[in-house]
Amino acid sequence: MKLLAKAHISQRRLIEILRVIDSADKPVGARAISDSLSNRGYDLGERAVRYNLKILDELGFTKKQGYSGRVLTALGSRELNDALVDDRVGFVNTRIEEYMFKTSFDPDTSRGDVIANTSIVDKADSEKVFEILGRAFDAGYTISRRVLILEEGDSLSSLEIPAGSLGVATLCSITIDGMLMKRGIPVNTSFAGVMEIRKKQPIQFTDLIAYAGSSLDPMKMFMGRKVARVVDAIEGGHGLVLANVREVPIAAASQAAHLLEQSNSLGLGGLITIGDPGKPVMGCPVGSGKIGIAFCAGVNGPVAAEEMGVKIKTSPISMLIDYSRTTSLK
Structure with a gap:
Protein backbone atom coordinates (compact mmCIF):
# COMPACT_ATOMS: atom_id res chain seq x y z
CA MET A 1 0.00 0.00 0.00
CA LYS A 2 1.60 3.24 -1.10
CA LEU A 3 -0.24 5.29 1.52
CA LEU A 4 1.52 3.42 4.30
CA ALA A 5 4.70 5.26 3.37
CA LYS A 6 3.00 8.47 4.48
CA ALA A 7 2.73 9.68 8.08
CA HIS A 8 -0.23 7.98 9.77
CA ILE A 9 -2.32 11.14 10.16
CA SER A 10 -1.73 11.99 6.47
CA GLN A 11 -2.68 8.43 5.57
CA ARG A 12 -6.01 8.76 7.39
CA ARG A 13 -6.69 12.06 5.66
CA LEU A 14 -5.92 10.71 2.20
CA ILE A 15 -7.99 7.58 2.73
CA GLU A 16 -10.94 9.66 3.92
CA ILE A 17 -10.72 11.78 0.75
CA LEU A 18 -10.72 8.59 -1.30
CA ARG A 19 -13.85 7.49 0.56
CA VAL A 20 -15.62 10.76 -0.21
CA ILE A 21 -14.81 10.47 -3.91
CA ASP A 22 -15.82 6.80 -3.95
CA SER A 23 -19.20 7.54 -2.35
CA ALA A 24 -20.07 10.16 -4.98
CA ASP A 25 -21.91 9.08 -8.13
CA LYS A 26 -20.12 11.70 -10.23
CA PRO A 27 -16.80 13.59 -10.31
CA VAL A 28 -16.42 15.62 -7.12
CA GLY A 29 -14.56 18.90 -6.56
CA ALA A 30 -12.48 20.23 -3.68
CA ARG A 31 -15.26 22.30 -2.10
CA ALA A 32 -17.70 19.37 -2.02
CA ILE A 33 -14.97 17.12 -0.60
CA SER A 34 -14.19 19.68 2.13
CA ASP A 35 -17.88 19.88 3.11
CA SER A 36 -18.19 16.11 3.21
CA LEU A 37 -15.03 15.75 5.30
CA SER A 38 -16.42 18.27 7.77
CA ASN A 39 -19.54 16.15 8.17
CA ARG A 40 -17.30 13.15 8.87
CA GLY A 41 -15.38 14.91 11.63
CA TYR A 42 -12.40 16.24 9.64
CA ASP A 43 -11.61 19.95 9.56
CA LEU A 44 -9.90 20.39 6.18
CA GLY A 45 -10.39 23.54 4.14
CA GLU A 46 -10.78 23.69 0.38
CA ARG A 47 -7.19 24.79 -0.15
CA ALA A 48 -5.84 21.90 1.92
CA VAL A 49 -8.08 19.46 0.03
CA ARG A 50 -6.62 20.64 -3.28
CA TYR A 51 -3.11 20.00 -1.93
CA ASN A 52 -4.05 16.45 -0.89
CA LEU A 53 -5.75 15.80 -4.23
CA LYS A 54 -2.47 16.60 -5.98
CA ILE A 55 -0.80 13.94 -3.83
CA LEU A 56 -3.48 11.41 -4.74
CA ASP A 57 -3.11 12.29 -8.43
CA GLU A 58 0.65 11.74 -8.19
CA LEU A 59 0.09 8.38 -6.50
CA GLY A 60 -2.23 7.39 -9.32
CA PHE A 61 -5.26 6.97 -7.06
CA THR A 62 -7.36 9.79 -8.54
CA LYS A 63 -7.65 11.58 -11.85
CA LYS A 64 -9.30 14.74 -13.11
CA GLN A 65 -12.47 14.65 -15.18
CA GLY A 66 -12.16 17.99 -16.93
CA TYR A 67 -13.41 20.80 -14.70
CA SER A 68 -15.98 18.58 -12.98
CA GLY A 69 -13.69 17.17 -10.31
CA ARG A 70 -11.95 13.91 -9.45
CA VAL A 71 -12.83 10.24 -9.76
CA LEU A 72 -11.05 7.18 -8.41
CA THR A 73 -8.78 5.15 -10.65
CA ALA A 74 -8.75 1.36 -10.50
CA LEU A 75 -5.58 1.63 -8.41
CA GLY A 76 -7.33 4.06 -6.07
CA SER A 77 -10.25 1.68 -5.63
CA ARG A 78 -7.88 -1.15 -4.71
CA GLU A 79 -6.04 1.08 -2.26
CA LEU A 80 -9.30 2.05 -0.60
CA ASN A 81 -10.42 -1.58 -0.32
CA ASP A 82 -7.09 -2.51 1.27
CA ALA A 83 -7.08 0.42 3.71
CA LEU A 84 -6.98 -0.34 7.40
CA VAL A 85 -10.51 -0.72 8.73
CA ASP A 86 -9.50 1.04 11.93
CA ASP A 87 -7.78 3.99 10.27
CA ARG A 88 -10.01 6.41 12.18
CA VAL A 89 -10.89 4.47 15.32
CA GLY A 90 -9.80 6.59 18.26
CA PHE A 91 -8.96 9.54 16.01
CA VAL A 92 -11.43 11.85 17.77
CA ASN A 93 -9.86 11.20 21.18
CA THR A 94 -6.40 11.77 19.75
CA ARG A 95 -7.53 15.06 18.22
CA ILE A 96 -9.03 16.19 21.53
CA GLU A 97 -5.85 15.31 23.40
CA GLU A 98 -3.75 17.27 20.90
CA TYR A 99 -5.95 20.35 21.30
CA MET A 100 -5.88 20.01 25.09
CA PHE A 101 -2.09 19.88 25.02
CA LYS A 102 -1.90 22.96 22.78
CA THR A 103 -4.30 24.99 24.94
CA SER A 104 -2.29 27.72 26.66
CA PHE A 105 -5.00 29.82 28.34
CA ASP A 106 -3.92 30.91 31.81
CA PRO A 107 -6.80 31.94 34.11
CA ASP A 108 -4.34 33.93 36.23
CA THR A 109 -3.62 36.30 33.34
CA SER A 110 -6.65 35.69 31.06
CA ARG A 111 -4.22 35.21 28.19
CA GLY A 112 -3.38 32.37 25.86
CA ASP A 113 -4.99 30.12 23.27
CA VAL A 114 -8.38 28.51 23.76
CA ILE A 115 -10.18 25.81 21.77
CA ALA A 116 -12.97 27.09 19.55
CA ASN A 117 -15.96 25.79 17.65
CA THR A 118 -16.48 27.65 14.39
CA SER A 119 -19.64 28.59 12.53
CA ILE A 120 -20.29 30.25 9.17
CA VAL A 121 -23.50 32.26 8.77
CA ASP A 122 -24.99 34.68 6.27
CA LYS A 123 -24.31 38.29 7.20
CA ALA A 124 -28.04 38.98 7.05
CA ASP A 125 -28.56 36.57 9.97
CA SER A 126 -25.67 37.79 12.11
CA GLU A 127 -27.68 39.90 14.58
CA LYS A 128 -30.12 37.06 15.13
CA VAL A 129 -27.22 34.67 15.74
CA PHE A 130 -25.45 36.99 18.18
CA GLU A 131 -28.68 37.51 20.11
CA ILE A 132 -29.34 33.78 20.59
CA LEU A 133 -25.68 33.11 21.44
CA GLY A 134 -25.95 35.62 24.27
CA ARG A 135 -29.23 34.18 25.50
CA ALA A 136 -27.82 30.65 25.45
CA PHE A 137 -24.94 31.74 27.68
CA ASP A 138 -27.21 33.69 30.02
CA ALA A 139 -29.31 30.54 30.44
CA GLY A 140 -26.16 28.59 31.38
CA TYR A 141 -26.01 26.37 28.32
CA THR A 142 -22.72 27.53 26.76
CA ILE A 143 -19.20 28.28 27.96
CA SER A 144 -18.64 31.97 27.32
CA ARG A 145 -20.12 35.19 25.94
CA ARG A 146 -16.85 35.84 24.13
CA VAL A 147 -16.58 35.22 20.39
CA LEU A 148 -14.14 35.86 17.58
CA ILE A 149 -15.80 37.33 14.49
CA LEU A 150 -14.24 36.80 11.07
CA GLU A 151 -15.31 38.90 8.10
CA GLU A 152 -15.84 37.67 4.55
CA GLY A 153 -12.52 36.95 2.87
CA ASP A 154 -10.77 36.33 6.19
CA SER A 155 -9.07 33.02 6.84
CA LEU A 156 -7.88 31.41 10.04
CA SER A 157 -6.24 27.99 10.13
CA SER A 158 -8.22 25.97 7.56
CA LEU A 159 -11.35 28.15 7.85
CA GLU A 160 -12.07 30.46 4.92
CA ILE A 161 -15.01 32.87 5.07
CA PRO A 162 -16.91 33.07 1.77
CA ALA A 163 -18.44 36.24 0.35
CA GLY A 164 -21.60 37.40 2.07
CA SER A 165 -20.83 35.44 5.23
CA LEU A 166 -19.39 35.86 8.70
CA GLY A 167 -17.32 33.42 10.69
CA VAL A 168 -18.09 33.09 14.40
CA ALA A 169 -15.74 31.24 16.74
CA THR A 170 -17.22 30.27 20.11
CA LEU A 171 -15.36 28.76 23.04
CA CYS A 172 -15.38 24.96 23.22
CA SER A 173 -15.85 23.21 26.56
CA ILE A 174 -12.74 21.11 25.86
CA THR A 175 -10.83 24.30 26.73
CA ILE A 176 -11.65 23.45 30.35
CA ASP A 177 -10.01 20.05 29.91
CA GLY A 178 -6.89 21.74 28.54
CA MET A 179 -6.77 24.07 31.54
CA LEU A 180 -7.02 21.09 33.89
CA MET A 181 -4.20 19.37 32.03
CA LYS A 182 -1.99 22.47 32.23
CA ARG A 183 -2.47 22.47 36.01
CA GLY A 184 -1.11 18.93 36.13
CA ILE A 185 -4.51 17.28 36.59
CA PRO A 186 -4.94 14.10 34.52
CA VAL A 187 -8.17 14.46 32.57
CA ASN A 188 -10.08 12.15 30.26
CA THR A 189 -12.87 13.51 28.06
CA SER A 190 -15.14 10.49 28.29
CA PHE A 191 -18.65 11.07 26.93
CA ALA A 192 -20.76 13.45 24.87
CA GLY A 193 -24.48 13.39 25.38
CA VAL A 194 -27.92 14.96 25.44
CA MET A 195 -28.97 16.52 28.75
CA GLU A 196 -32.61 16.84 29.73
CA ILE A 197 -33.61 20.22 31.18
CA ARG A 198 -36.70 20.62 33.35
CA LYS A 199 -37.73 23.84 35.06
CA LYS A 200 -34.38 25.30 33.95
CA GLN A 201 -32.51 22.58 35.87
CA PRO A 202 -30.39 19.75 34.38
CA ILE A 203 -31.97 16.38 35.17
CA GLN A 204 -30.05 13.58 33.46
CA PHE A 205 -28.42 12.45 30.25
CA THR A 206 -30.93 10.88 27.88
CA ASP A 207 -28.30 9.72 25.37
CA LEU A 208 -24.54 9.19 25.52
CA ILE A 209 -21.72 8.36 23.10
CA ALA A 210 -18.20 7.56 24.32
CA TYR A 211 -15.33 9.49 22.77
CA ALA A 212 -12.95 6.54 23.18
CA GLY A 213 -12.69 4.49 20.02
CA SER A 214 -15.17 6.70 18.17
CA SER A 215 -14.55 7.18 14.46
CA LEU A 216 -16.72 10.32 14.34
CA ASP A 217 -17.01 13.29 16.67
CA PRO A 218 -19.91 12.32 19.01
CA MET A 219 -20.95 15.95 19.42
CA LYS A 220 -21.17 16.36 15.67
CA MET A 221 -23.21 13.17 15.47
CA PHE A 222 -25.76 14.57 17.93
CA MET A 223 -25.83 17.84 16.00
CA GLY A 224 -26.42 15.98 12.75
CA ARG A 225 -29.27 14.00 14.28
CA LYS A 226 -30.86 17.28 15.49
CA VAL A 227 -31.84 15.76 18.83
CA ALA A 228 -31.33 18.92 20.91
CA ARG A 229 -34.08 21.35 21.87
CA VAL A 230 -31.92 24.23 23.05
CA VAL A 231 -34.40 27.00 22.22
CA ASP A 232 -37.09 25.21 24.24
CA ALA A 233 -34.69 25.06 27.20
CA ILE A 234 -33.84 28.76 26.86
CA GLU A 235 -37.36 30.06 26.38
CA GLY A 236 -39.48 27.65 28.40
CA GLY A 237 -37.06 26.01 30.80
CA HIS A 238 -37.84 22.54 29.43
CA GLY A 239 -35.71 21.06 26.65
CA LEU A 240 -32.61 19.13 25.64
CA VAL A 241 -29.09 20.55 25.44
CA LEU A 242 -25.78 19.04 24.37
CA ALA A 243 -23.21 18.34 27.08
CA ASN A 244 -20.10 16.33 27.79
CA VAL A 245 -18.29 14.67 30.69
CA ARG A 246 -14.66 14.49 31.68
CA GLU A 247 -13.07 12.40 34.42
CA VAL A 248 -10.31 13.42 36.84
CA PRO A 249 -8.74 11.43 39.69
CA ILE A 250 -10.45 11.69 43.08
CA ALA A 251 -7.15 12.94 44.53
CA ALA A 252 -7.36 15.99 42.24
CA ALA A 253 -11.01 16.81 43.00
CA SER A 254 -10.39 19.84 45.22
CA GLN A 255 -7.75 21.25 42.87
CA ALA A 256 -10.10 20.81 39.91
CA MET A 282 -26.22 12.79 35.80
CA GLY A 283 -26.58 9.17 34.66
CA CYS A 284 -23.21 9.04 32.88
CA PRO A 285 -20.86 6.25 34.03
CA VAL A 286 -17.63 7.24 35.77
CA GLY A 287 -14.59 5.05 36.31
CA SER A 288 -13.42 3.76 39.67
CA GLY A 289 -11.18 6.23 41.47
CA LYS A 290 -12.50 9.11 39.35
CA ILE A 291 -15.00 11.92 39.60
CA GLY A 292 -17.09 13.07 36.65
CA ILE A 293 -17.45 16.72 35.69
CA ALA A 294 -20.34 17.58 33.36
CA PHE A 295 -20.34 20.72 31.22
CA CYS A 296 -22.75 22.12 28.69
CA ALA A 297 -21.29 22.08 25.19
CA GLY A 298 -20.03 25.28 23.62
CA VAL A 299 -21.98 24.49 20.44
CA ASN A 300 -25.40 24.91 22.08
CA GLY A 301 -25.56 28.53 20.92
CA PRO A 302 -25.07 27.73 17.22
CA VAL A 303 -27.42 24.74 17.60
CA ALA A 304 -30.08 27.11 18.96
CA ALA A 305 -29.54 29.43 15.99
CA GLU A 306 -30.12 26.53 13.61
CA GLU A 307 -33.28 25.58 15.50
CA MET A 308 -34.53 29.13 14.85
CA GLY A 309 -34.19 28.60 11.11
CA VAL A 310 -30.78 30.20 10.60
CA LYS A 311 -28.65 28.55 7.94
CA ILE A 312 -25.45 27.88 9.84
CA LYS A 313 -22.54 25.49 9.36
CA THR A 314 -20.82 24.61 12.64
CA SER A 315 -17.66 22.59 13.28
CA PRO A 316 -16.99 21.51 16.89
CA ILE A 317 -13.43 21.46 18.24
CA SER A 318 -12.34 23.33 15.15
CA MET A 319 -9.21 25.34 15.99
CA LEU A 320 -7.18 27.25 18.54
CA ILE A 321 -7.74 31.01 18.85
CA ASP A 322 -6.03 33.73 20.87
CA TYR A 323 -8.37 34.63 23.74
CA SER A 324 -7.24 38.26 23.58
CA ARG A 325 -8.75 38.53 20.07
CA THR A 326 -12.23 37.64 21.30
CA THR A 327 -14.90 40.17 22.23
CA SER A 328 -17.89 39.88 24.54
CA LEU A 329 -21.37 39.72 23.06
CA LYS A 330 -23.61 42.62 24.07
Whole structure:
Protein backbone atom coordinates (compact mmCIF):
# COMPACT_ATOMS: atom_id res chain seq x y z
CA MET A 1 0.00 0.00 0.00
CA LYS A 2 1.60 3.24 -1.10
CA LEU A 3 -0.24 5.29 1.52
CA LEU A 4 1.52 3.42 4.30
CA ALA A 5 4.70 5.26 3.37
CA LYS A 6 3.00 8.47 4.48
CA ALA A 7 2.73 9.68 8.08
CA HIS A 8 -0.23 7.98 9.77
CA ILE A 9 -2.32 11.14 10.16
CA SER A 10 -1.73 11.99 6.47
CA GLN A 11 -2.68 8.43 5.57
CA ARG A 12 -6.01 8.76 7.39
CA ARG A 13 -6.69 12.06 5.66
CA LEU A 14 -5.92 10.71 2.20
CA ILE A 15 -7.99 7.58 2.73
CA GLU A 16 -10.94 9.66 3.92
CA ILE A 17 -10.72 11.78 0.75
CA LEU A 18 -10.72 8.59 -1.30
CA ARG A 19 -13.85 7.49 0.56
CA VAL A 20 -15.62 10.76 -0.21
CA ILE A 21 -14.81 10.47 -3.91
CA ASP A 22 -15.82 6.80 -3.95
CA SER A 23 -19.20 7.54 -2.35
CA ALA A 24 -20.07 10.16 -4.98
CA ASP A 25 -21.91 9.08 -8.13
CA LYS A 26 -20.12 11.70 -10.23
CA PRO A 27 -16.80 13.59 -10.31
CA VAL A 28 -16.42 15.62 -7.12
CA GLY A 29 -14.56 18.90 -6.56
CA ALA A 30 -12.48 20.23 -3.68
CA ARG A 31 -15.26 22.30 -2.10
CA ALA A 32 -17.70 19.37 -2.02
CA ILE A 33 -14.97 17.12 -0.60
CA SER A 34 -14.19 19.68 2.13
CA ASP A 35 -17.88 19.88 3.11
CA SER A 36 -18.19 16.11 3.21
CA LEU A 37 -15.03 15.75 5.30
CA SER A 38 -16.42 18.27 7.77
CA ASN A 39 -19.54 16.15 8.17
CA ARG A 40 -17.30 13.15 8.87
CA GLY A 41 -15.38 14.91 11.63
CA TYR A 42 -12.40 16.24 9.64
CA ASP A 43 -11.61 19.95 9.56
CA LEU A 44 -9.90 20.39 6.18
CA GLY A 45 -10.39 23.54 4.14
CA GLU A 46 -10.78 23.69 0.38
CA ARG A 47 -7.19 24.79 -0.15
CA ALA A 48 -5.84 21.90 1.92
CA VAL A 49 -8.08 19.46 0.03
CA ARG A 50 -6.62 20.64 -3.28
CA TYR A 51 -3.11 20.00 -1.93
CA ASN A 52 -4.05 16.45 -0.89
CA LEU A 53 -5.75 15.80 -4.23
CA LYS A 54 -2.47 16.60 -5.98
CA ILE A 55 -0.80 13.94 -3.83
CA LEU A 56 -3.48 11.41 -4.74
CA ASP A 57 -3.11 12.29 -8.43
CA GLU A 58 0.65 11.74 -8.19
CA LEU A 59 0.09 8.38 -6.50
CA GLY A 60 -2.23 7.39 -9.32
CA PHE A 61 -5.26 6.97 -7.06
CA THR A 62 -7.36 9.79 -8.54
CA LYS A 63 -7.65 11.58 -11.85
CA LYS A 64 -9.30 14.74 -13.11
CA GLN A 65 -12.47 14.65 -15.18
CA GLY A 66 -12.16 17.99 -16.93
CA TYR A 67 -13.41 20.80 -14.70
CA SER A 68 -15.98 18.58 -12.98
CA GLY A 69 -13.69 17.17 -10.31
CA ARG A 70 -11.95 13.91 -9.45
CA VAL A 71 -12.83 10.24 -9.76
CA LEU A 72 -11.05 7.18 -8.41
CA THR A 73 -8.78 5.15 -10.65
CA ALA A 74 -8.75 1.36 -10.50
CA LEU A 75 -5.58 1.63 -8.41
CA GLY A 76 -7.33 4.06 -6.07
CA SER A 77 -10.25 1.68 -5.63
CA ARG A 78 -7.88 -1.15 -4.71
CA GLU A 79 -6.04 1.08 -2.26
CA LEU A 80 -9.30 2.05 -0.60
CA ASN A 81 -10.42 -1.58 -0.32
CA ASP A 82 -7.09 -2.51 1.27
CA ALA A 83 -7.08 0.42 3.71
CA LEU A 84 -6.98 -0.34 7.40
CA VAL A 85 -10.51 -0.72 8.73
CA ASP A 86 -9.50 1.04 11.93
CA ASP A 87 -7.78 3.99 10.27
CA ARG A 88 -10.01 6.41 12.18
CA VAL A 89 -10.89 4.47 15.32
CA GLY A 90 -9.80 6.59 18.26
CA PHE A 91 -8.96 9.54 16.01
CA VAL A 92 -11.43 11.85 17.77
CA ASN A 93 -9.86 11.20 21.18
CA THR A 94 -6.40 11.77 19.75
CA ARG A 95 -7.53 15.06 18.22
CA ILE A 96 -9.03 16.19 21.53
CA GLU A 97 -5.85 15.31 23.40
CA GLU A 98 -3.75 17.27 20.90
CA TYR A 99 -5.95 20.35 21.30
CA MET A 100 -5.88 20.01 25.09
CA PHE A 101 -2.09 19.88 25.02
CA LYS A 102 -1.90 22.96 22.78
CA THR A 103 -4.30 24.99 24.94
CA SER A 104 -2.29 27.72 26.66
CA PHE A 105 -5.00 29.82 28.34
CA ASP A 106 -3.92 30.91 31.81
CA PRO A 107 -6.80 31.94 34.11
CA ASP A 108 -4.34 33.93 36.23
CA THR A 109 -3.62 36.30 33.34
CA SER A 110 -6.65 35.69 31.06
CA ARG A 111 -4.22 35.21 28.19
CA GLY A 112 -3.38 32.37 25.86
CA ASP A 113 -4.99 30.12 23.27
CA VAL A 114 -8.38 28.51 23.76
CA ILE A 115 -10.18 25.81 21.77
CA ALA A 116 -12.97 27.09 19.55
CA ASN A 117 -15.96 25.79 17.65
CA THR A 118 -16.48 27.65 14.39
CA SER A 119 -19.64 28.59 12.53
CA ILE A 120 -20.29 30.25 9.17
CA VAL A 121 -23.50 32.26 8.77
CA ASP A 122 -24.99 34.68 6.27
CA LYS A 123 -24.31 38.29 7.20
CA ALA A 124 -28.04 38.98 7.05
CA ASP A 125 -28.56 36.57 9.97
CA SER A 126 -25.67 37.79 12.11
CA GLU A 127 -27.68 39.90 14.58
CA LYS A 128 -30.12 37.06 15.13
CA VAL A 129 -27.22 34.67 15.74
CA PHE A 130 -25.45 36.99 18.18
CA GLU A 131 -28.68 37.51 20.11
CA ILE A 132 -29.34 33.78 20.59
CA LEU A 133 -25.68 33.11 21.44
CA GLY A 134 -25.95 35.62 24.27
CA ARG A 135 -29.23 34.18 25.50
CA ALA A 136 -27.82 30.65 25.45
CA PHE A 137 -24.94 31.74 27.68
CA ASP A 138 -27.21 33.69 30.02
CA ALA A 139 -29.31 30.54 30.44
CA GLY A 140 -26.16 28.59 31.38
CA TYR A 141 -26.01 26.37 28.32
CA THR A 142 -22.72 27.53 26.76
CA ILE A 143 -19.20 28.28 27.96
CA SER A 144 -18.64 31.97 27.32
CA ARG A 145 -20.12 35.19 25.94
CA ARG A 146 -16.85 35.84 24.13
CA VAL A 147 -16.58 35.22 20.39
CA LEU A 148 -14.14 35.86 17.58
CA ILE A 149 -15.80 37.33 14.49
CA LEU A 150 -14.24 36.80 11.07
CA GLU A 151 -15.31 38.90 8.10
CA GLU A 152 -15.84 37.67 4.55
CA GLY A 153 -12.52 36.95 2.87
CA ASP A 154 -10.77 36.33 6.19
CA SER A 155 -9.07 33.02 6.84
CA LEU A 156 -7.88 31.41 10.04
CA SER A 157 -6.24 27.99 10.13
CA SER A 158 -8.22 25.97 7.56
CA LEU A 159 -11.35 28.15 7.85
CA GLU A 160 -12.07 30.46 4.92
CA ILE A 161 -15.01 32.87 5.07
CA PRO A 162 -16.91 33.07 1.77
CA ALA A 163 -18.44 36.24 0.35
CA GLY A 164 -21.60 37.40 2.07
CA SER A 165 -20.83 35.44 5.23
CA LEU A 166 -19.39 35.86 8.70
CA GLY A 167 -17.32 33.42 10.69
CA VAL A 168 -18.09 33.09 14.40
CA ALA A 169 -15.74 31.24 16.74
CA THR A 170 -17.22 30.27 20.11
CA LEU A 171 -15.36 28.76 23.04
CA CYS A 172 -15.38 24.96 23.22
CA SER A 173 -15.85 23.21 26.56
CA ILE A 174 -12.74 21.11 25.86
CA THR A 175 -10.83 24.30 26.73
CA ILE A 176 -11.65 23.45 30.35
CA ASP A 177 -10.01 20.05 29.91
CA GLY A 178 -6.89 21.74 28.54
CA MET A 179 -6.77 24.07 31.54
CA LEU A 180 -7.02 21.09 33.89
CA MET A 181 -4.20 19.37 32.03
CA LYS A 182 -1.99 22.47 32.23
CA ARG A 183 -2.47 22.47 36.01
CA GLY A 184 -1.11 18.93 36.13
CA ILE A 185 -4.51 17.28 36.59
CA PRO A 186 -4.94 14.10 34.52
CA VAL A 187 -8.17 14.46 32.57
CA ASN A 188 -10.08 12.15 30.26
CA THR A 189 -12.87 13.51 28.06
CA SER A 190 -15.14 10.49 28.29
CA PHE A 191 -18.65 11.07 26.93
CA ALA A 192 -20.76 13.45 24.87
CA GLY A 193 -24.48 13.39 25.38
CA VAL A 194 -27.92 14.96 25.44
CA MET A 195 -28.97 16.52 28.75
CA GLU A 196 -32.61 16.84 29.73
CA ILE A 197 -33.61 20.22 31.18
CA ARG A 198 -36.70 20.62 33.35
CA LYS A 199 -37.73 23.84 35.06
CA LYS A 200 -34.38 25.30 33.95
CA GLN A 201 -32.51 22.58 35.87
CA PRO A 202 -30.39 19.75 34.38
CA ILE A 203 -31.97 16.38 35.17
CA GLN A 204 -30.05 13.58 33.46
CA PHE A 205 -28.42 12.45 30.25
CA THR A 206 -30.93 10.88 27.88
CA ASP A 207 -28.30 9.72 25.37
CA LEU A 208 -24.54 9.19 25.52
CA ILE A 209 -21.72 8.36 23.10
CA ALA A 210 -18.20 7.56 24.32
CA TYR A 211 -15.33 9.49 22.77
CA ALA A 212 -12.95 6.54 23.18
CA GLY A 213 -12.69 4.49 20.02
CA SER A 214 -15.17 6.70 18.17
CA SER A 215 -14.55 7.18 14.46
CA LEU A 216 -16.72 10.32 14.34
CA ASP A 217 -17.01 13.29 16.67
CA PRO A 218 -19.91 12.32 19.01
CA MET A 219 -20.95 15.95 19.42
CA LYS A 220 -21.17 16.36 15.67
CA MET A 221 -23.21 13.17 15.47
CA PHE A 222 -25.76 14.57 17.93
CA MET A 223 -25.83 17.84 16.00
CA GLY A 224 -26.42 15.98 12.75
CA ARG A 225 -29.27 14.00 14.28
CA LYS A 226 -30.86 17.28 15.49
CA VAL A 227 -31.84 15.76 18.83
CA ALA A 228 -31.33 18.92 20.91
CA ARG A 229 -34.08 21.35 21.87
CA VAL A 230 -31.92 24.23 23.05
CA VAL A 231 -34.40 27.00 22.22
CA ASP A 232 -37.09 25.21 24.24
CA ALA A 233 -34.69 25.06 27.20
CA ILE A 234 -33.84 28.76 26.86
CA GLU A 235 -37.36 30.06 26.38
CA GLY A 236 -39.48 27.65 28.40
CA GLY A 237 -37.06 26.01 30.80
CA HIS A 238 -37.84 22.54 29.43
CA GLY A 239 -35.71 21.06 26.65
CA LEU A 240 -32.61 19.13 25.64
CA VAL A 241 -29.09 20.55 25.44
CA LEU A 242 -25.78 19.04 24.37
CA ALA A 243 -23.21 18.34 27.08
CA ASN A 244 -20.10 16.33 27.79
CA VAL A 245 -18.29 14.67 30.69
CA ARG A 246 -14.66 14.49 31.68
CA GLU A 247 -13.07 12.40 34.42
CA VAL A 248 -10.31 13.42 36.84
CA PRO A 249 -8.74 11.43 39.69
CA ILE A 250 -10.45 11.69 43.08
CA ALA A 251 -7.15 12.94 44.53
CA ALA A 252 -7.36 15.99 42.24
CA ALA A 253 -11.01 16.81 43.00
CA SER A 254 -10.39 19.84 45.22
CA GLN A 255 -7.75 21.25 42.87
CA ALA A 256 -10.10 20.81 39.91
CA ALA A 257 -12.99 22.45 41.79
CA HIS A 258 -10.80 25.44 42.64
CA LEU A 259 -9.80 25.88 38.99
CA LEU A 260 -13.43 25.70 37.87
CA GLU A 261 -14.39 28.36 40.43
CA GLN A 262 -11.59 30.57 39.17
CA SER A 263 -12.69 30.01 35.57
CA ASN A 264 -16.28 30.88 36.42
CA SER A 265 -15.15 34.18 37.93
CA LEU A 266 -13.59 34.99 34.55
CA GLY A 267 -16.86 34.37 32.73
CA LEU A 268 -16.25 30.77 31.70
CA GLY A 269 -19.51 29.06 32.60
CA GLY A 270 -21.48 26.03 31.50
CA LEU A 271 -20.65 23.81 34.49
CA ILE A 272 -23.52 21.42 35.19
CA THR A 273 -22.15 19.54 38.18
CA ILE A 274 -19.15 17.85 39.76
CA GLY A 275 -20.07 14.27 40.62
CA ASP A 276 -19.33 12.15 43.66
CA PRO A 277 -16.26 9.86 43.73
CA GLY A 278 -16.75 6.81 41.55
CA LYS A 279 -20.44 7.56 41.05
CA PRO A 280 -22.30 8.24 37.80
CA VAL A 281 -22.73 11.93 37.03
CA MET A 282 -26.22 12.79 35.80
CA GLY A 283 -26.58 9.17 34.66
CA CYS A 284 -23.21 9.04 32.88
CA PRO A 285 -20.86 6.25 34.03
CA VAL A 286 -17.63 7.24 35.77
CA GLY A 287 -14.59 5.05 36.31
CA SER A 288 -13.42 3.76 39.67
CA GLY A 289 -11.18 6.23 41.47
CA LYS A 290 -12.50 9.11 39.35
CA ILE A 291 -15.00 11.92 39.60
CA GLY A 292 -17.09 13.07 36.65
CA ILE A 293 -17.45 16.72 35.69
CA ALA A 294 -20.34 17.58 33.36
CA PHE A 295 -20.34 20.72 31.22
CA CYS A 296 -22.75 22.12 28.69
CA ALA A 297 -21.29 22.08 25.19
CA GLY A 298 -20.03 25.28 23.62
CA VAL A 299 -21.98 24.49 20.44
CA ASN A 300 -25.40 24.91 22.08
CA GLY A 301 -25.56 28.53 20.92
CA PRO A 302 -25.07 27.73 17.22
CA VAL A 303 -27.42 24.74 17.60
CA ALA A 304 -30.08 27.11 18.96
CA ALA A 305 -29.54 29.43 15.99
CA GLU A 306 -30.12 26.53 13.61
CA GLU A 307 -33.28 25.58 15.50
CA MET A 308 -34.53 29.13 14.85
CA GLY A 309 -34.19 28.60 11.11
CA VAL A 310 -30.78 30.20 10.60
CA LYS A 311 -28.65 28.55 7.94
CA ILE A 312 -25.45 27.88 9.84
CA LYS A 313 -22.54 25.49 9.36
CA THR A 314 -20.82 24.61 12.64
CA SER A 315 -17.66 22.59 13.28
CA PRO A 316 -16.99 21.51 16.89
CA ILE A 317 -13.43 21.46 18.24
CA SER A 318 -12.34 23.33 15.15
CA MET A 319 -9.21 25.34 15.99
CA LEU A 320 -7.18 27.25 18.54
CA ILE A 321 -7.74 31.01 18.85
CA ASP A 322 -6.03 33.73 20.87
CA TYR A 323 -8.37 34.63 23.74
CA SER A 324 -7.24 38.26 23.58
CA ARG A 325 -8.75 38.53 20.07
CA THR A 326 -12.23 37.64 21.30
CA THR A 327 -14.90 40.17 22.23
CA SER A 328 -17.89 39.88 24.54
CA LEU A 329 -21.37 39.72 23.06
CA LYS A 330 -23.61 42.62 24.07
